[in-house]
Amino acid sequence: xxxxxxxxxxxxxxxxxxxxxxxxxxxxxxxxxxxxxxxxxxxxxxxxxxxxxxxxxxxxxxxxxxxxxxxxxxxxxxxxxxxxxxxxxxxxxxxxxxxxxxxxxxxxxxxxxxxxxxxxxxxxxxxxxxxxxxxxxxxxxxxxxxxxxxxxxxxxxxxxxxxxxxxxxxxxxxxxxxxxxxxxxxxxxxxxxxxxxxxxxxxxxxxxxxxxxxxxxxxxxxxxxxxxxxxxxxxxxxxxxxxxxxxxxxxxxxxxxxxxxxxxxxxxxxxxxxxxxxxxxxxxxxxxxxxxxxxxxxxxxxxxxxxxxxxxxxxxxxxxxxxxxxxxxxxxxxxxxxxxxxxxxxxxxxxxxxxxxxxxxxxxxxxxxxxxxxxxxxxxxxxxxxxxxxxxxxxxxxxxxxxxxxxxxxxxx
Amino acid sequence: xxxxxxxxxxxxxxxxxxxxxxxxxxxxxxxxxxxxxxxxxxxxxxxxxxxxxxxxxxxxxxxxxxxxxxxxxxxxxxxxxxxxxxxxxxxxxxxxxxxxxxxxxxxxxxxxxxxxxxxxxxxxxxxxxxxxxxxxxxxxxxxxxxxxxxxxxxxxxxxxxxxxxxxxxxxxxxxxxxxxxxxxxxxxxxxxxxxxxxxxxxxxxxxxxxxxxxxxxxxxxxxxxxxxxxxxxxxxxxxxxxxxxxxxxxxxxxxxxxxxxxxxxxxxxxxxxxxxxxxxxxxxxxxxxxxxxxxxxxxxxxxxxxxxxxxxxxxxxxxxxxxxxxxxxxxxxxxxxxxxxxxxxxxxxxxxxxxxxxxxxxxxxxxxxxxxxxxxxxxxxxxxxxxxxxxxxxxxxxxxxxxxxxxxxxxxx
Numbered sequence: 001x002x003x004x005x006x007x008x009x010x011x012x013x014x015x016x017x018x019x020x021x022x023x024x025x026x027x028x029x030x031x032x033x034x035x036x037x038x039x040x041x042x043x044x045x046x047x048x049x050x051x052x053x054x055x056x057x058x059x060x061x062x063x064x065x066x067x068x069x070x071x072x073x074x075x076x077x078x079x080x081x082x083x084x085x086x087x088x089x090x091x092x093x094x095x096x097x098x099x100x101x102x103x104x105x106x107x108x109x110x111x112x113x114x115x116x117x118x119x120x121x122x123x124x125x126x127x128x129x130x131x132x133x134x135x136x137x138x139x140x141x142x143x144x145x146x147x148x149x150x151x152x153x154x155x156x157x158x159x160x161x162x163x164x165x166x167x168x169x170x171x172x173x174x175x176x177x178x179x180x181x182x183x184x185x186x187x188x189x190x191x192x193x194x195x196x197x198x199x200x201x202x203x204x205x206x207x208x209x210x211x212x213x214x215x216x217x218x219x220x221x222x223x224x225x226x227x228x229x230x231x232x233x234x235x236x237x238x239x240x241x242x243x244x245x246x247x248x249x250x251x252x253x254x255x256x257x258x259x260x261x262x263x264x265x266x267x268x269x270x271x272x273x274x275x276x277x278x279x280x281x282x283x284x285x286x287x288x289x290x291x292x293x294x295x296x297x298x299x300x301x302x303x304x305x306x307x308x309x310x311x312x313x314x315x316x317x318x319x320x321x322x323x324x325x326x327x328x329x330x331x332x333x334x335x336x337x338x339x340x341x342x343x344x345x346x347x348x349x350x351x352x353x354x355x356x357x358x359x360x361x362x363x364x365x366x367x368x369x370x371x372x373x374x375x376x377x378x379x380x381x382x383x384x385x386x387x388x389x390x391x392x393x394x395x396x397x398x399x400x401x402x403x404x405x406x407x408x409x410x411x412x413x
Numbered sequence: 414x415x416x417x418x419x420x421x422x423x424x425x426x427x428x429x430x431x432x433x434x435x436x437x438x439x440x441x442x443x444x445x446x447x448x449x450x451x452x453x454x455x456x457x458x459x460x461x462x463x464x465x466x467x468x469x470x471x472x473x474x475x476x477x478x479x480x481x482x483x484x485x486x487x488x489x490x491x492x493x494x495x496x497x498x499x500x501x502x503x504x505x506x507x508x509x510x511x512x513x514x515x516x517x518x519x520x521x522x523x524x525x526x527x528x529x530x531x532x533x534x535x536x537x538x539x540x541x542x543x544x545x546x547x548x549x550x551x552x553x554x555x556x557x558x559x560x561x562x563x564x565x566x567x568x569x570x571x572x573x574x575x576x577x578x579x580x581x582x583x584x585x586x587x588x589x590x591x592x593x594x595x596x597x598x599x600x601x602x603x604x605x606x607x608x609x610x611x612x613x614x615x616x617x618x619x620x621x622x623x624x625x626x627x628x629x630x631x632x633x634x635x636x637x638x639x640x641x642x643x644x645x646x647x648x649x650x651x652x653x654x655x656x657x658x659x660x661x662x663x664x665x666x667x668x669x670x671x672x673x674x675x676x677x678x679x680x681x682x683x684x685x686x687x688x689x690x691x692x693x694x695x696x697x698x699x700x701x702x703x704x705x706x707x708x709x710x711x712x713x714x715x716x717x718x719x720x721x722x723x724x725x726x727x728x729x730x731x732x733x734x735x736x737x738x739x740x741x742x743x744x745x746x747x748x749x750x751x752x753x754x755x756x757x758x759x760x761x762x763x764x765x766x767x768x769x770x771x772x773x774x775x776x777x778x779x780x781x782x783x784x785x786x787x788x789x790x791x792x793x794x795x796x797x798x799x800x801x802x803x804x805x806x807x808x809x810x811x812x813x814x815x816x817x818x819x820x821x822x823x824x825x826x
Contacts, residue, residue, distance in 0.1 A: 055591075055618075057756065062763070101691035108686055109636020109701055110619070110754075113629070163761060178468075178591075179619040179632075182756050186634075186765060190686045197763030203616070203756055205468075206523070206592035216526070219592075221599075223522020273521055273603045278514035288522055341523075343470065343595050343616055344757065348576060350475075350610030352599060 034176040035115030040086045042399040043256055044244065047120030048336065048361050049233040051212040053174040056204035056340040057181035058262065058357065059189070060167025060392060061196035063129065066138045072412050074195045078123075078188055079406040088116030091187035108190060111183040119175040121184055123407045124260050124394025127151055129168040144411055146251040148259055148364045149395045155377035155388070164200040164264065164390040172260070172359065174338075178203065200390070202264065204340025204357045211338060217291060217299065221267050221341050221354050222385070224284050225291035228299055229326065231336040242334045242363055245398075249363070253410030256398030258361040261369045264342075264390035267355040272385045283381040285320030293322060305329070319381040325372060333368045335360040355386070365393065447589040448528030453499045455812040456669055457657065460533030461749065461774050462646040464625040466587040469617035469753040470594035471675065471770065472602070473580025473805060474609035476542065479551045485825050487608045491536075491601055492819040501529030504600035521603060524596040532588040534597055536820045537673050537807025540564055542581040557824055559664040561672055561777045562808045568790035568801070577613040577677065577803040585673070585772065587751075591616065613803070615677065617753025617770045624751060630704060630712065634680050634754050634767050635798070637697050638704030641712055642739065644749040655747045655776055658811075662776070666823030669811030671774040674782045677755075677803035680768040685798045696794040698733030706735060718742070732794040738785060746781045748773040768799070778806065 034054075038046050063071060081091040092106025130145035131137050171188055173181040182203075189198055208220045209227030213234050220226040231238060240246065245254045272280070281287050285294055285303065293303035295315040305323055307315040316323050327334045337360045344353040362368040377383070397408055447467075451459050476484060494504040505519025543558035544550050584601055586594040595616075602611055621633045622640030626647050633639040644651055653659065658667045685693070694700050698707055698716065706716035708728040718736055720728040729736050740747045752771040760766040775781040790796070810821055 059759075064763075101694075102689050104687050105636070105690050105693070105701070107636075108634075108682070110632045110634055112632060112636070112702065164758070177619075179754065182618075182634075182754070182767070186682065186686075186767070189765065190683070193683070193687070198759045198765055199763075201756070201758045201765060203758070205595075206590075219523045219525060221521075221523055221595075223518070223520075223525070269521070269599065270603070270606070273599075274517050274606070276515050277518050280518070281514075288518070289525065341592065341595070343614070345577070345614045345616070346472075346611045350477075350612075352602065352611055352614060354595070354599070 035117050037087050037116035038118050038120050040083045040121075041401055041403075043401065044399045045122045045257070045396055046086070046399070047122035047172055047174050048243070048258055048338070048396070049211055049239065050118075050120050050174070051215055051233065052207040052209060052338055053118045053120070054176050054205065054207055055174065055178040055181050056207075056357065057173045057178065057185045057201065058204070058359075059171050059173070059185045059201040060126070060199045061169045061171075061189075061192065062199045063138075063168045063195065064197050065195050068139045068412075070195050071139060074192055075408045075412070076406045077191050079400065081187060081191055082121040082184075082407075083403075085111075085184050085187065086116065086119045086121060088119075091191065108183065108187055111180055114177060114180055117175045117177040117180040119173065119180050119184055121188075122172040122174075122396060124170045124172070124396040125408065125411065126167050126169065126392065126394050128166060139412075141411055144251055144253060146254050146395055148245075148250060148254075148366060149393065150366055152261070152365070152370065152391060152393055153374070155373055157377055157383055157388070158391070159387050159389055160391050161389055166392060167199045167394075169196065170260070170262075170392060170394045178205070202342060202357050204342045206341040208339045208341055208356060209337040211336060220339075220356055221269055222272055222280070222284070224280075224286060224288055225299060226339070226356075227337055228286075228291055229322075231334050238334065239336075242368070243336050243361055245363055254395060254397060257396050258336075258363065259365050260392070260394045260396050261358075261360050261362070261365055262390070262392035262394075263358040263388050265356045265358050266353070266387045266389050268351075268385050268387070269354050270351050275385075282317055283321060283385075285316045285322030294320075317381065319379050321376070321380050321382045324375050324380050330372050330375065333372055335362050335368055335372070361396070448530050450500050450529035451531050451533050453496045453534075454814055454816075456814065457812045458535045458670070458809055459499070459812070460535035460585055460587050461656070461671055461751070461809070462624055462652065463531075463533050463587070464628055464646065465620040465622060465751055466531045466533070467589050467618065467620055468587065468591040468594050469620075469770065470586045470591065470598045470614065471583065471617070471772075472586070472598045472614040473539070473583045473612045474602075474605065475612045476551070476581045476608065477610050478608050481552045481825075483608050484552055487605055488821045488825070489819045490604050492813065494600060494604055495534040495597075495820070496816075498597050498600065499529065499532045499534060501532075504604065521596065521600055524593055527590060527593060530588045530590040530593040532586065532593050532597055534601075535585040535587075535809060537583045537585070537809040538821065538824065539580050539582065539805065539807050541579060552825075554824055557664055557666060559667050559808055561658075561663060561667075561779060562806065563779055565674070565778070565783065565804060565806055566787070568786055570790055570796055570801070571804070572800050572802060573804050574802055579805060580612045580807075582609065583673070583675070583805060583807045591618070615755060615770050617755045619754040621752045621754055621769060622750040624749060633752075633769055634682055635685055635693070635697070637693075637699060637701055638712060639752070639769075640750055641699075641704055644747050651747065652749075655781070656749050656774055658776055667808060667810060670809050671749075671776065672778050673805070673807045673809050674771075674773050674775070674778055675803070675805035675807075676771040676801050678769045678771050679766070679800045679802050681764075681798050681800070682767050683764050688798075695730055696734060696798075698729045698735030707733075730794065732792050734789070734793050734795045737788050737793050743785050743788065746785055748775050748781055748785070774809070
């Protein structure tokens with residue numbers, strides 16, 4: 001009964017309804033590893049340092065009401081449903097209260113019989129929630145907008161599509177089973193009917209960044225290991241410095257939270273696939289098989305940017321991705337990346353519409369993502385093979401620690 | 414070394430190159446179950462009665478040359494690469510022959526280190542391969558077009574998009590890991606550069622039809638069990654009658670093959686989610702939790718269409734999906750379905766672009782899919798909640814049984 005103690009207080013519709021057709025999924029405590037549940041409550045939201053699950057369904061919502069109370073009520077309902085779903089239960093009963101079948105089900109049913117599968121649901125608030133495109137403070141929270149949630153600048157070569165960028169609220173659903181991640185997003189959208197509508201959503205697979213030293217590094221669709229130098233859950237001191245908003249950083253409601261940047265990065269894989277191996281490796285700055293920096297021999301060897309090859313040239317080129325993205329050349333700035341590969345079918349030009357859905361968490365984007373991406377967008381040799389098609393920026397509040405807490409309470413009280 | 418004996422005869426580029434950077438994936442014989450390999454050679458193609466894997470990447474190609482020899486050579490190269498990849502090896506070395514790095518890699522690399530994951534690759538030939546849209550017999554095979562590969566009629570309520578329908582050649586890639594399925598399709602596209610281009614492609618998850626009695630029935634995005642009454646691998650006699658083209662059926666090169674119909678079925682899940690449980694169950698003709706027909710109590714109870722409820726009405730309504738799709742009302746015609754759920758992001762109207770990518774195999778679509786779909790398209794109560802957006806029809810040749818055989822040899826010799 002994880003997380004249900006306070007459910008009665010926040011609307012029976014989304015909570016632990018007793019009816020004739022409640023088909024809760026198997027007890028997470030009895031599930032084997034990839035099926036097991038990840039705790040929902042805690043000092044930080046799950047889904048950030050949680051070892052990256054294999055699948056993603058990311059959704060950005062527009063809030064379609066100006067009614068603050070309706071938004072708060074939705075956040076309360078969502079919190080209760082998220083607590084249920086991450087514990088492997090349904091969003092609500094698939095039948096109605098007391099078994100009356102003449103109501104729409106409180107759960108859509110496609111996850112019945114499936115284990116929790118490591119589901120995490122991570123919420124973030126976009127700049128437009130604080131003040132919309134017309135400058136209106138719809139919900140009376142403009143004064144609480146953190147300075148760190150400053151609109152991202154336009155970067156060189158940006159090719160952003162507004163219809164798949166931004167959003168008032170986002171939810172990152174990660175799980176080991178895509179049916180579980182899709183079920184969660186779909187039920188949050190269902191619960192939000194009339195208050196929010198889906199602005200854009202993205203499925204991903206094959207996590208491309210480890211977030212724990214216990215995970216093997218995965219490969220992106222360029223065929224290279226990605227995220228070798230990522231911030232990891234075990235880097236406790238670095239996480240305080242680079243990932244989690246600290247007391248005194250600004251808006252106190254964000255202490256223990258983190259800022260999320262998303263970028264949908266289309267990869268021109270057909271062009272890449274006709275590039276020689278040596279060129280690919282020079283562009284990335286690592287070799288393809290082992291993933292070692294070109295200055296070293298093993299994946300986790302630290303790159304030595306001063307190293308020189310037998311030809312007298314730098315072993316890692318001046319415009320190599322690994323150099324320009326590295327904290328050594330970015331005043332120590334790091335990111336916790338949590339991206340996923342995607343294929344969205346074909347692009348109508350005979351090519352796969354494939355790439356990387358980049359997600360990065362950080363303490364302050366002004367000091368981390370923005371300067372790093374400014375450098376990359378101007379100089380990175382990879383730019384010839386990629387195109388940034390969408391962008392998102394969200395303030396992810398801290399975790400919630402009691403059953404009467406809810407997503408965003410610090411912002412709305 | 415499965416399937417490599419004849420590789421030297423059909424082009425080193427796609428075969429077992431010896432170089433300095435060959436990173437074959439783990440031996441399938443040592444892999445645990447969901448990682449294990451499915452045999453590539455056999456009387457029938459794998460990926461039809463193979464227990465449905467969890468993930469799909471489906472691709473339809475246009476052939477962009479009129480050169481028959483180039484097409485045959487591609488089919489040979491593809492066969493060699495498919496044999497390698499389904500055995501858990503790369504399409505070719507990631508380095509070039511003899512380790513020279515100044516060539517594009519023969520494998521794109523993103524599956525390095527991953528097990529075979531049950532990968533199957535199943536090829537089919539569309540009507541336009543035999544005679545293109547201008548009526549031209551580009552490859553001298555028009556006379557070999559089977560009568561059963563007759564263009565599908567336009568069905569009531571079809572809302573097909575030509576750009577994601579049809580195709581000269583399709584490949585269905587199924588695996589337990591989407592990265593493996595995507596890798597396979599991407600490498601076939603890479604090998605086909607200059608001969609084929611990607612017309613459309615579709616990712617899917619959460620197989621919605623069991624093809625073996627050893628599999629649990631999965632759920633579609635309406636939340637209902639799907640495929641309970643599917644043809645299954647164990648139905649040997651029925652498979653001969655309903656699935657596999659028999660000698661004497663027509664074109665002999667198709668004996669042992671099967672015809673594939675694909676339909677991308679958008680589901681209006683937001684509308685469905687606001688429908689009452691009893692209405693949902695009446696439309697489907699089964700209950701949601703157990704999946705039992707409304708005339709019975711258990712999932713595998715045979716539906717009794719003459720059964721009457723306490724209100725004197727038929728237990729299974731006249732327009733219920735399960736009734737109209739059932740072989741009892743379709744002159745015994747059955748299908749082996751192998752569909753997948755999909756979510757393609759959002760539709761720009763605040764909704765998830767979600768649905769079912771329907772795949773069905775059969776001995777003769779004129780006697781199976783066409784009459785069944787004619788009935789469904791006119792009467793099915795589900796039609797209010799679905800929209801057929803793409804359609805495909807392909808002749809899938811028999812399996813290949815020797816290492817010098819190749820996909821489509823019977824058609825081209």
